[in-house]
Amino acid sequence: MSSTIPYGKQTINSEDIKLVTKVLKSDYLTTGPFVEKFENSFKKKVNSKYAISCSNGTSALHLSMLAIGLKKNDVVIMPTINFIASANMSRLLNAKIYLADVDSSTGQLTKKTINECINKNKIRTLKLILIMHHGGSPNLGSDLSFFKRKYKCFIIEDACHALGGKYSIKKNIKVGSCKFSDISTFSFHPVKSITTAEGGMITTSDKKIYQKIKILRNHGIIRNKLKNTNKFLGYKIVDIGFNYRLSDMSSALGISQLKRIDKFIKKRNIISKKYFNKLSFLKDYIYLPDKKKDVQNAWHLFVLRINFNKLKINRVKFFKLLSSKGVNTQIHYTPIYNQPLFKDLKSNIFKGTEKYFNTCLSIPIYPELSNIQIKHVVNSIKLIINKYKK
Numbered sequence: 001m002s003s004t005i006p007y008g009k010q011t012i013n014s015e016d017i018k019l020v021t022k023v024l025k026s027d028y029l030t031t032g033p034f035v036e037k038f039e040n041s042f043k044k045k046v047n048s049k050y051a052i053s054c055s056n057g058t059s060a061l062h063l064s065m066l067a068i069g070l071k072k073n074d075v076v077i078m079p080t081i082n083f084i085a086s087a088n089m090s091r092l093l094n095a096k097i098y099l100a101d102v103d104s105s106t107g108q109l110t111k112k113t114i115n116e117c118i119n120k121n122k123i124r125t126l127k128l129i130l131i132m133h134h135g136g137s138p139n140l141g142s143d144l145s146f147f148k149r150k151y152k153c154f155i156i157e158d159a160c161h162a163l164g165g166k167y168s169i170k171k172n173i174k175v176g177s178c179k180f181s182d183i184s185t186f187s188f189h190p191v192k193s194i195t196t197a198e199g200g201m202i203t204t205s206d207k208k209i210y211q212k213i214k215i216l217r218n219h220g221i222i223r224n225k226l227k228n229t230n231k232f233l234g235y236k237i238v239d240i241g242f243n244y245r246l247s248d249m250s251s252a253l254g255i256s257q258l259k260r261i262d263k264f265i266k267k268r269n270i271i272s273k274k275y276f277n278k279l280s281f282l283k284d285y286i287y288l289p290d291k292k293k294d295v296q297n298a299w300h301l302f303v304l305r306i307n308f309n310k311l312k313i314n315r316v317k318f319f320k321l322l323s324s325k326g327v328n329t330q331i332h333y334t335p336i337y338n339q340p341l342f343k344d345l346k347s348n349i350f351k352g353t354e355k356y357f358n359t360c361l362s363i364p365i366y367p368e369l370s371n372i373q374i375k376h377v378v379n380s381i382k383l384i385i386n387k388y389k390k
């Protein structure tokens with residue numbers, strides 16, 4: 001293999017370039033007609049009532065937390081295995097973070113681990129459960145309604161990995177529809193299901209949340225509409241807001257990309273099937289991702305769990321050997337309590353998390369990964385295992 005295979009990558013075609021170029025030649029670069037068009041296409045695609053675009057997945061989380069009124073000392077439960085944005089944004093608002101353990105094979109929260117977190121920490125009042133569909137596999141579903149009813153809390157789905165996923169294929173319950181939650185958030189970073197370069201989206205069924213987010217996204221501004229006209233003159237500031245807007249260029253790219261989302265997810269599913277077929281015979285050394293019935297996985301990641309007890313090398317050496325063969329892998333994720341800023345959150349022993357984290361390694365998956373590249377990834381893994389097995 002001459003060039004390096006990344007673990008994830010965008011797919012850009014001439015239609016994408018054409019639409020972005022159209023914006024570049026138009027009058028609007030920031031907020032123009034494509035922003036609303038993108039939001040409308042997105043809400044149709046995921047079956048949500050409202051969709052609000054924003055500058056990235058992190059601002060989507062920040063805006064969502066502000067919209068539910070998350071404030072100092074409010075209790076938030078989130079998974080130990082997560083991208084850092086949820087913890088960072090919660091801490092920014094001085095909320096009280098409790099980490100819940102994850103299942104050792106999926107790296108995801110379960111009803112049991114959330115309950116354990118509530119009981120061990122003697123949590124009585126709960127403001128928010130923030131779940132994450134790790135790797136693209138929709139997590140929890142109707143169990144979320146249980147917590148919502150019992151604790152009268154908000155549920156936010158960090159769905160940054162899972163655009164294109166379905167909770168139920170049969171019932172066509174899509175990630176982003178907010179069927180089991182108050183808010184879903186998305187990122188359009190290049191490795192995600194679709195890209196807008198930087199970009200994000202928030203979906204909700206709640207009109208008040210929708211209206212609040214729209215104001216906060218744009219400096220806390222409400223524009224003054226002139227009576228009996230469609231004209232606006234001046235504005236008033238009603239909240240401390242931000243510039244978290246998505247540009248028209250990014251929105252155009254998003255519209256074009258969203259047209260191909262089904263193809264992208266299909267390709268990711270095909271690649272995952274190939275990995276399952278080609279790697280299953282290494283089952284003594286490698287555990288493959290869980291496959292849930294009737295669930296559409298968006299396959300943002302393909303996370304192997306490697307049994308290093310049966311190998312003479314550790315993960316760093318494994319990573320380096322794959323890297324020397326041009327196969328880039330990644331760890332998703334270091335537990336939040338192992339990050340220097342969040343060491344104080346290590347209140348319990350997180351057994352599932354430790355087991356998951358010590359074995360996980362994400363191998364390349366993205367729509368344009370070719371059969372030759374898949375073969376190369378698989379052969380490289382096989383070679384290393386055969387050479388270093390005990």
Ligand SMILES: Cc1ncc(COP(=O)(O)O)c(C=O)c1O
Nearest residue numbers: 056057058083085160187188189
């Ligand atoms: C699960 C998760 N949440 C949030 C984010 C933040 O998104 P962004 O990078 O667009 O700010 C990411 C992005 O990597 C993510 O993977």
